Amino acid sequence: MAATAPKTLSGEPGRLGTLLRAALPAVPVVNRLPGVRKGAADDFGGLTYVRAGVVADRARVDAYAAVCGFPRKDVVPLTYPHVLAFPLHMAVMSDPTFPYAAMGMVHVENTITAHRAIDVGESLEVATSVGAPRPHARGVLLDFATKVTSGGEVAWESTSTYLRRGRPVDGEPAPGLEVPDPPSGGIRWRLPADLGRTYAAVSGDANPIHLYPLTARALGFPRQIAHGMWTTARSVAAIENRLPAAVTVEVAFKKPVLLPATVAYAARRDRAGWTFALTRPGDGAPHLLGRTSSP
Template identity: 55%
Template sequence: METRILQDTPGGLGLLLKAALPSLPVIGSLPGIRKAAPAGFDGLAFSRPASEVTREHVDAYARVCGFPTKDAAPLPYPHMLAFPLHMAIMTEQAFPAPAIGTVHLENSITGHRPVAIGESLGVQVSVGPSEPHPKGTIFRFVSEARSDGELVWESTSTYLRRGKGDEAASAGSSFPEAAPTGTVWSLPGDLGRTYAGVSGDHNPIHLYALTAKALGFPRQIAHGMWSKARCIAALENRLPDAVRVDVAFKKPILLPGKVAFGSTPTDDGFAFSLTNPRSGAPHLVGATTAL
């Protein structure tokens, strides 16, 4: 597929409107807003020119996600550069699913080596045709970050669009168990807004109780990629420079709220989890793999 280069990545109120309008009754069926038919979608790919990994942005990301200050960016940080391209693709009329209401099911990050502060990374994101899922269809967004042509980081985000599913299709990855080990994190009500200020992900479900309720949630919820990053921060000093971290997002984390973290060693890394400390319901399950 052809890769489109975006000199300026989308953002702000205009992007939120573009993301929301296709999911609205009546308005979403209007010409120019209506999404393309899934059967005709064969993929999209966007890239952005190389940009510097700055100390200011990395430190802001590290603070909200629980990482220490270092001369290298935290493992999940390049997702901050890739996410605007995810949104650029999702808000294209040719992409068959509205951005609002599309659920992040799984994410896999591979860091081939640490990314230094001051390095310049070029990022490309691509997505192919939809795949069947028991609860609808899924789209896999593949992100790649390169430094002077060297692939240093890559990620696959799996998004679900609920609808008519295929019971014979895979329901997703499985992970080893990691029971809570006594660590409980208290999450403030403004966590979603703080993370949105760093990540650019201003999905209304993360911001305020009012905007989350309008989309079917009892109150605002934490970003899935924040929850993954917070788990990686808890394990960071035990992970090698070359590593893959896979997670599946389960039940939403309501804000404000508390989550229980657990981890246990495996043959080639760690299994980890976030659960509700009262009910034991899972919010996230994952595993690291040394490369």
């Protein structure tokens, strides 16, 4: 089936309304209602949402930078455009033609390519597209591809890969991101219990698994977990002053960080760029593995 024409997400997306629309398809009986009921996976040909006139607001950029460990600058942090794209991710997942409920989507990998720095206050267009699911041993993978443009020029792009457990699709699963011989040890960061709520306030990602022990337990976690994109941002912030303006960052999310927590961060430079890892100090189990390269 052919992909539909791009849909426009206008105005300031409402966080509460978006989360409600995302949750309804997981509610029995309600998920059969028109406008909530999901389409068949076999009929899904792709979906694109666009936001125009998006501005990287100074106050929001500064609040995000403070939570994630970036310095205050006149350009946005490398990972910040993901915040501008997140409402589009939720719009796609909440769309009735998208065949999977947002609840249960697991962010497993993320790739960011910055082609140039984006100025604070710059007016941008943000577009997110998702195509047909890819095979995975435990279900399917969905690639949410985002492009941020200014004046017709692509300034930043990313691919957020989500796993949806369940019915597979035909095909041979592709290998995920591999980071051979990741660095170990390094410095330790103490992450507070309210980190998920703090990051949600600056990112708009108020998934219940990140907020409180009670809401996390309702979704299968022993207590709240840190956002994967916070661990990405904090890891990038630690080496941000040594990265070029044009760079690609790839990360794979491994074991969740249960809050509060102490984590270990290590980074190593080689010919291709940087490799970095966020691990559990006791046994070295990885929470996040990443690398940088030239775009």
